[in-house]
Amino acid sequence: MDVQGIWFDPCGMLPRHMAAGVVLSLLLGLWSTQALEMSVGKIPFLEAVNGSTVMLPCTYASCIGISNLYFNWQFNESGTMVKMCESVIPKEGVEPDVTILRERVEFVGSSKGNNVSIVLWNITFEDEGQYTCFGRNPKEKGKNHSAIFTLIVVDELRVVDNTLTIIIGSAVGGAIGLLMGFMLLKNLTLFVLAKLEEKNKECLVTSSGIDNTENGLSGSKADSKPTPKKK
Template structure:
């Protein structure tokens, strides 16, 4: 069991309320940002508020003993200053805690689990606060939450990714896929063969028809020639009338 660096932000067994991270800011309801904005601007502010993402899929699989990347990025509409980000395992164990002064500075490490390494960067295009969990164990399977607090926006947001750890990567059975590919390939081959046979047959039929036409034209020309010669001979043999 890995020791936690800090307790969870909330104490489920206590009635004293949440344990606040440094820099956490709470506003009374009367002075909350939405209370100072017209309805239209409040909706616009919600649309461009702080967002945290772990990518297109929120599940990853790791091989026991390997290293695994846990991605996380954030976006903010008005920039950030003294931003705080944390990574939690199963909402109870703080495995990474960092701070970012501004967009022009890289994150500063506050504390981390020895097997966790920060691999992100916030000075480029993306605000990347991803981490790598080294030498993954079966007990590492669970829920990892990336939490971001931006005091400049007075907003906090988080995203969760689920890690599954296996002894060995299962080999995918491609039998069905190979059968489908074989059937489809066979059908395509038969279709191509049918088209070729059809073209050959049509070509042969056309040649035969052209040959018949030539024979008919030749026969008709011979008949006309013979008829013309016969008529000439008859005219020559006809006796002159007295």
């Protein structure tokens, strides 16, 4: 339906420009959920000691699957991106034939786990910097994505001072222990008071019976009369 040059959808709810915008948003949302994604994990950095061996993690994901997925690892060497390894995964479940382009690099990933991680052997201070895990999936019309992992190389790992943590833990533990001791003492006190109260009640009942007997009240032996003699 067309009124004054404005097109409405069949339900008569949205103008043409609004309907087109909604459709475009839905398509973009659907495309983004299907797009290839490379990930280096929740913590994208690592601090390691000079001379040690480290793993640089990277996984990929795609809602519509992969076909001839190309991936590589690159190192930012003073502003120049240098390839460390590369390969193509033909399809899901097929292990790639990885080409290693730099010394001390080993591929340890597996397509069965969507994993394209690598290991760096005997790292040096020159290995410190940013590493990029790149992927491109032709099945998504060449959609590509990358993730950056930062490696920090040090002489020795920093010793974390746990003094404050120990003090806080001790204080909290002491407070909990004091509270438990107070509750135990409270319960013990209530128990003793209940026993004393119960004993006092027994004493009152006993003393009441004795008083009745001594005072010659009804029901006591002092109240009883001698049997009259027969004439």
